[in-house]
């Protein structure tokens with residue numbers, strides 16, 4: 001027997017129209033370097049979204065077309081967040097930190113029809129503009145008062161000003177694509193994740209529950225997680241759903257900028273990767289005048305949050321860190337670590353041990369751990385296995401990428417590539433990673449890509465790149481290189497770095513190159529990086 005509840009589509013249109021009716025007095029703001037915060041109301045925001053939607057339509061974009069953004073966090077970027085999906089177009093947030101090669105691949109693969117670019121980032125796109133086959137228009141946003149619109153590009157502000165606002169939105173299906181994000185894979189090109197309206201909608205409800213981030217109208221949210229990284233953890237969408245005050249970090253926000261905004265604007269929620277908080281802490285340590293105690297929740301994740309950091313922010317700065325785990329393929333939320341009511345009486349150290357875990361799976365998502373032989377492991381806090389997930393905001397396949405099918409099990413679970421144990425209370429503790437990637441300051445470096453690039457060097461026999469722990473960036477790459485016998489002792493670190501420089505993004509360059517006799521191999525002849533990781537466990541990269 002079927003129930004009798006309306007089959008009402010879960011789309012962003014509902015969030016937007018509701019917010020415009022009831023939250024029009026609320027505000028959004030963007031940090032403009034040297035000029036303070038530029039503010040406007042949700043009413044202004046909604047008007048400009050309607051204009052931008054109309055402008056995109058006038059440029060010939062249709063339902064399903066990809067609208068690429070290449071931008072810092074800003075209210076304009078936030079306008080595209082809704083303007084594209086409300087028209088049935090797909091918001092594709094391109095990661096500004098990638099190499100020219102990856103950018104070209106991603107934009108062509110996604111077949112972006114327009115690119116909306118911050119003026120201050122134009123220099124990164126200009127060199128590859130001619131290779132972007134599908135891009136018909138480049139629209140430039142002036143992210144400072146002195147910014148110029150390059151020749152051949154359209155002026156974002158002029159487009160918005162000239163357009164007649166959309167009055168009626170097209171009818172959308174909740175399974176229509178709303179957003180798109182590429183993520184690095186262990187091998188090959190980055191892979192596209194295509195978010196649906198329904199997935200984002202449900203994720204917003206999930207992240208707003210009190211035991212998750214508890215986002216609400218009273219929150220003042222500062223967006224530091226890049227809007228090109230898993231939709232800034234989807235928080236901007238939830239911000240509109242809840243009518244929260246939203247502040248965008250603007251171009252290249254530095255730790256001091258973040259502290260200043262938190263202090264001045266009494267920010268209540270600000271998420272970021274541990275690297276950012278480590279840098280913030282270093283400033284707070286020296287400058288006691290800053291007060292960040294308005295923060296009620298720091299969603300922290302992307303890499304493991306150190307227990308000492310969680311404790312320090314609690315005790316010294318009165319700011320509660322909430323450890324979370326997730327990934328681009330999960331929109332991104334998977335687990336959050338809230339200690340249960342019945343653990344309040346535990347000794348302090350034990351409570352912090354719990355809080356340093358990745359936490360328990362959030363309502364809506366299923367999780368299991370599976371060993372290498374495919375056996376589901378018990379939740380006993382000891383057995384380990386790969387985390388597999390499924391749920392209404394978990395990707396069901398990579399965009400136009402048949403090889404990506406290997407990341408899904410036959411019975412419909414997504415294989416995360418993270419290895420963990422889960423205790424009897426459901427708390428996850430990540431212990432390892434099967435994906436051969438390095439996470440530096442919250443962004444991925446592909447060790448395999450870098451190895452291939454190094455092995456292209458005519459004097460190199462083989463090379464393996466491994467992650468070594470780093471105080472500031474959490475992980476940095478260490479290149480272990482075997483020279484061809486005839487070049488033994490005649491190959492230098494500089495040779496390798498000079499060779500890599502034009503081939504990879506600058507921040508990918510290994511902190512150090514060590515020369516070894518051979519890369520250890522497994523029984524089937526693959527590089528055995530476990531052995532190398534063990535060998536260089538205590539390695540301290542050069543300062």
Ligand code: AMP
Pocket residue numbers: 183230300301302303304305323324325326327328329332358416417418430433439442444
């Ligand atoms: P991304 O898709 O770039 O957001 O990266 C997701 C990956 O980051 C996960 O699969 C993990 O490997 C890692 N990650 C995210 N959050 C955490 C966390 N709290 N602790 C450890 N690793 C994490």
